[in-house]
Amino acid sequence: xxxxxxxxxxxxxxxxxxxxxxxxxxxxxxxxxxxxxxxxxxxxxxxxxxxxxxxxxxxxxxxxxxxxxxxxxxxxxxxxx
Amino acid sequence: xxxxxxxxxxxxxxxxxxxxxxxxxxxxxxxxxxxxxxxxxxxxxxxxxxxxxxxxxxxxxxxxxxxxxxxxxxxxxxxxxxxxxxxxxxxxxxxxxxxxxxxxxxxxxxxxxxxxxxxxxxxxxxxxxxxxxxxxxxxxxx
Numbered sequence: 001x002x003x004x005x006x007x008x009x010x011x012x013x014x015x016x017x018x019x020x021x022x023x024x025x026x027x028x029x030x031x032x033x034x035x036x037x038x039x040x041x042x043x044x045x046x047x048x049x050x051x052x053x054x055x056x057x058x059x060x061x062x063x064x065x066x067x068x069x070x071x072x073x074x075x076x077x078x079x080x081x
Numbered sequence: 082x083x084x085x086x087x088x089x090x091x092x093x094x095x096x097x098x099x100x101x102x103x104x105x106x107x108x109x110x111x112x113x114x115x116x117x118x119x120x121x122x123x124x125x126x127x128x129x130x131x132x133x134x135x136x137x138x139x140x141x142x143x144x145x146x147x148x149x150x151x152x153x154x155x156x157x158x159x160x161x162x163x164x165x166x167x168x169x170x171x172x173x174x175x176x177x178x179x180x181x182x183x184x185x186x187x188x189x190x191x192x193x194x195x196x197x198x199x200x201x202x203x204x205x206x207x208x209x210x211x212x213x214x215x216x217x218x219x220x221x222x223x
Contacts, residue, residue, distance in 0.1 A: 008137055009207035010219040050221070057140035059203070073137055073205075077222030080134065080141075080165055080206025081118050081177050081197060 001028070003066065005037065006073035011051070014043055024066070030055070031062035033072065044074075051076045087153070088162040089145035091138055096166055096175040105160040110182040114189035116197050118177040120170045124220070128213030134167045134176060137205040141165070144204045148196060156192035157183050163196065165206060176208075 005020045012018050022036050030053045038045040052059050054073045055066065066072065088104055102113055120132050149161045162180045170176055179196045183189050201223055211217040 006137065008205065009135065009209070010221060013219070047221075054137075054140055054205070057137075057143050073140065075137070075205050076207070076219075078201070078203065078205055079208045079220040079223045080136070080204050081201040081223065 001066075001068045003028075003033070003068075003070070003072055005033070006071070008073070009076050011044060011047055011074055011076055014047070015041060028066050029062060030060050030064045030066065033066060034062070037074070047076055048074060086160045087146065087149040088160075088164075089142055089149060090162075090164045091136055091141060091167055092164060093166065093168045096164055096178045098175070098178060101162055101164065101178045101180045104162040105180045105182040107159050107182050110159050110184055112184070112186040112189045113180060113182045114186075114193040115181075116177070116179045116193050117175050118197070120172050120174050120176055122172045124210055124212075129172070130211045130213055131172065132170045132176070132211070133209040134165070134170065135207055135209070136165070136167055138167075141204050141206055145200070148199050148204070151199070152181065152192055152196055155195065156181075156188045157185075158188075158192055159183060161196070163200070165204070167206075 003022050052075045054075050055070050145163045152158045152161050158181050160182045165177045181192050209217055209219050
């Protein structure tokens with residue numbers, strides 16, 4: 001399935017775009033998404049390892065299965081407040 | 082602005098502490114606790130000129146609402162208002178305001194601490210610091 005991934009803060013600056021498109025096979029998990037993002041954009045591997053993944057605006061663990069059309073975002077460590 | 086017991090907001094306008102307190106005013110409460118976070122002029126000894134805040138706005142508002150709901154489950158909070166500013170802030174300006182009203186003072190400090198601690202852990206907002214030496218960088222983690 002084709003997925004769109006939202007990027008914020010340093011990850012967006014690093015890639016130069018606020019979202020990326022990815023194609024993943026089968027019923028991909030958050031872990032598979034992390035692997036695919038890291039191999040497509042090696043510069044994201046380190047910041048991605050320090051980031052959480054949100055699916056439909058909820059933090060999700062690596063075993064969460066992604067559904068078509070889900071809103072996916074990479075959430076680097078937050079610094080609001 | 083509204084009269085709901087739980088209010089969360091992202092704004093690009095300055096945060097007015099007095100208006101924030103009025104949002105949680107309630108005749109049944111004896112304590113109003115307010116936390117204001119302000120822009121500091123240095124970070125690890127390096128001079129800061131100003132900050133930019135950006136948010137994943139829809140999710141930030143959802144997390145802020147969850148925090149407000151948790152406050153009412155864990156503490157005798159009657160009304161809560163949580164507001165965060167986005168965009169460019171100068172030194173000394175208020176970046177976040179949290180106001181809680183409770184029947185008594187006893188729980189107010191713990192509730193306020195819980196609110197700001199959980200906010201800083203999970204609300205998707207990031208700041209970019211602009212330094213006096215001309216550089217700027219995203220702060221990730223705090």
